[in-house]
Amino acid sequence: MITKSFKSVAPERPDEILNGGPLMGAPKLTKVINRKMVLDSMAGVAAWMRAGRASAPHGGKSHRMAVYNREGAVTWMYPNSNTGESISAWLDLAEYLECPRYQDYAIEYGKTLIEDKKHGLYGGLAPEALGLMWYWTDIGTYSSLYAMRVPCHFIRLHALTGDTAFLEASERIGDTLVRHQLPSGLVGAGWSEKNGWAESGDRIGSRFVYVCATYATMYRLTGEARYQRAFERALEAMLKMQCEDGSFYQNYDPQTLQMSPSDSSTKCMFFAYILNGIAEAYEVFADPRLLDCARRLGDYIVKVYYCRGALPYCIGKKLLPADGPEANMSMYECSNGLLWLYRMVPDLRFLDIGLRLWVTAWYNQAEVLGNEELNGAILIGSDSTADRSNAGIPSNRKHLAADSSRAAKCVLWGMVNHVFASKRLLESDYIIQDETD
Secondary structure, rough: OOOOOOOOOOOOOOOOOOOOOOOOOOOOOOHHOEHHHHHHHHHHHHHHHHHHHHHOOOOOOOOEEEEEOOOOOEEOOOOOOOOOOHHHHHHHHHHHHHHHHHHHHHHHHHHHHHHHOOOOOOOOOOOOOOOOEEOOOOOOOOHHHHHHHHHHHHHHHHHHHOOOOHHHHHHHHHHHHHOOOOOOEEEEEEOOOOEHHHHHOOEEEEEHHHHHHHHHHHHHHHOOHHHHHHHHHHHHHHHHOOOOOOOOEEEEEOOOOOOOOOEEEEOHHHHHHHHHHHHHHHHHOOHHHHHHHHHHHHHHHHHHHHOOOOOEEEEOOOOHHHOOOOOOOOOOHHHOOOOOOHHHHHHHHHHHHHHHHHHHHHHEOOOOOOOOOOOOEEOOOOOOOOOOOOOOOOOOHHHHHHOOOEEEEEEEEHHHHHHHHHHHHHHOOEEOOOOOO
């Protein structure tokens, strides 16, 4: 096992960059967002994550989602959320809020994922599934997507603690993902004790291209050539899947990489996974194809935003039934990826929309000190007019069930991405850095 740390080989910016900007001129929010706003918002996220952690029955874990009624009462859902990004979110909150106990939360959660061999990272008798992550719907499946996003955060924990268990767990994840890479370059979506890798089915979400990042990170960790080869195949798959306009369909056939016939939608929420994965991979392999893919996707995002004044959850002519109630939600998770992209490709449109999405989260963030389970939550809603009687909505998506008393919800994965975007703002030169009101 190689434990040597590798420095990024990526340049701060490529030699060839695109200069552009919004028609209305320089992004106005650079004159609005200040350091105190960002730190206060991060403190709100920390408060909500503490509440989610306290509500969960398993040590160190958190519920995936809080659903609120009009009076602010909460129903916590999905206790096995298994969001690996929570680790780095806690570490970043510990640093910027100067709260060492958040480091302890990150370490505890990481250890729980390893030690809970059923509802964390699989550690059972089937070698073909070692390291896969229990899927949050609690129906007995393990997800490659949730596993592939873990190693980079475990590497941070190893750097902090020196505990090699985090590297060993990362190697189990990497080994499983590289051994089960499909000829197309992707990895099957999931595994179960009942169906094995056939659990993956005949479609896979575009966000599974994140495996590019995992192979790159595992190459940096181990130096093994098989991960570099796997990265190349996965990158070729991602480039093949990208549409001419820069977007990605929601679902693809994992063998042919053609659009899945089940729907023709584009899930904008998946773009955040794709941008995050490209950023992680680019730290290892400064491949210009990665940056061009991100630039084209960023160009599509800003066009959608300038048209709609928001980035919707899901768009397209044919939506899956389960996406109907959430299709019009205004998403903010891409802020982190767009702010990274602006640093690489300084097109002011990327900065403009990155800041707008951050502010969308900020002004939807609850400030209710008297309600610990609501305070700090970034609130998003579901469409109350959407048809929820369709049998196509899975029964394990409890948050989509029709309930006229529900007002909003808060989702852990969005919260951790808000932390990462906030960190980028604090480290940037395009917000007001003095802590003024």
